Amino acid sequence: MQRAFVLCAVVALSECLFHLPLEKGMTAREILEEQGLWEEYRPKYPYNPMAKYADKLAVGIESMTNDADLAYSGIISIGNPPQTFRVIFDTGSSNLWIPSIYCNSTACNNHNKFNPGNSSTFRNDGHALEIQYGTGSMTGFLGYDTVTVGGLAVKNQIIGLSQSEADFLQYMHADGILGLAYPRLAESDATPVFDNMMMENLVNQDIFSFYLSSDSQQGSVLTFGGVDPNHYSGPISWIPLSHELYWQITVDSVTVNGEVVACNGGCQAIIDTGTSLIIGPQCNNINSKVGATNNNGDYMVNCNSIAQLPDVTFHINGETFTVPGSGYVRGSQANGCRTGFVNGGGNLWILGDVFIRQYYAIFSRAQNMVGLATAR
Secondary structure, three states: OOOOEEEEOOOOOOOEEEEEEEEEOOOHHHHHHHOOOHHHHHHHOOOOOOHHHOOOOOOOEEEOOOOOOOOEEEEEEEOOOOEEEEEEEEOOOOOEEEEEOOOOOHHHHOOOOEOHHHOOOOEEEEEEEEEEEOOEEEEEEEEEEEEEEOOEEEEEEEEEEEEEOOHHHHHOOOOEEEEOOOHHHOHHHOOOHHHHHHHOOOOOOOEEEEEOOOOOOOOEEEEEOOOOHHHEEEEEEEEEOOEEOOEEEEEOEEEEOOEEEEOOOOEEEEEOOOOOOEEEOOHHHHHHHOOOEEEOOEEEEOHHHHHHOOOEEEEEOOEEEEEOHHHHEEEEOOOEEEEOEEEOOOOOEEEOHHHHOOEEEEEEOOOOEEEEEEEO
16 A cells, blocks of 8 residues: 655755655456446436536536546545545545445445444544435534545545445545535535545645646555646646636637637636536547547547647637647557547536546646646
8 A cells, every 4th residue: 555755845844745655556447347347337327427517406416427538546534543535536526435334325335334333533533424316315414523635634524425425436446526616506505525525634734735647556646735746747727717616717718739628718627526527518520529429428539649649728818738649649559549528518618537648637726726747
């Protein structure tokens, strides 16, 4: 198991960065393809990429969706003595939830479960929690305990504990999700983990940042309290948020070979580590322009032609951010190569892991800005 570690400048011990290693594991899709179950799973649990960003249905309900291509997760611990869990660190949601021992769903039985009775610091909140998925739901209850993330012990953190989970979650690599968006997005008025880190003065700067490795299983990292120059080169481009709920910014346009193919006149986009792909209302235009063909909803390209594919460029805040063919194509010779662009309903664009792998992403609560720099 990878352990969190801390780097402190020699000149001042307060200048500390808290690093939490992330692992790039097999995605649910890869597991199902390996087992020959993907085509059976796919119509049963259709992927609605925009469900996560839908209007909230009621207090205590958080929308989410079954993204079968999520790959990155890290270890946290909860309680005293600590119980460990693997979670997705998600800048597109704000709640923390994990399975509990009171859950007997298939999805819970192959994941780690939290036992409140084994933690001397656990406190029951008494309120119910429901998370709606595109094809099911997670139900549970809320409680408080100490959550240790990247070496930082966050006291009295509210957590959701599942009592039932949608079947498709049995194929997910992670046990649960830790949200890193703004508190206004949190259900049940839960204070997000990073907000508690700030309030408890656990971080030197109100910043966290992501480096997502492209190919290797190891090497990805989430840093709390600042930025790690080892993971990017060149200047940081700071982009002001257009809305402080998600990490939402304005994109001016999207071009291929100098031609505007999407987002003409500007559009809104969310930088989301909890979404694997790039999703937008005109992604089929991009797929067509790069020469991809539709195969049952997947846009396929020749695996031998990836190096010849055109770049896709996002124009943001007067600067250009390019994703090459090698960055937006995924898959294998065995199962075919498909692009990472998916058409989504509504007007929002989601810049997920396909984009973030190219750019070290810095999330500043201090300035309400996103910083992007070329990843290395």
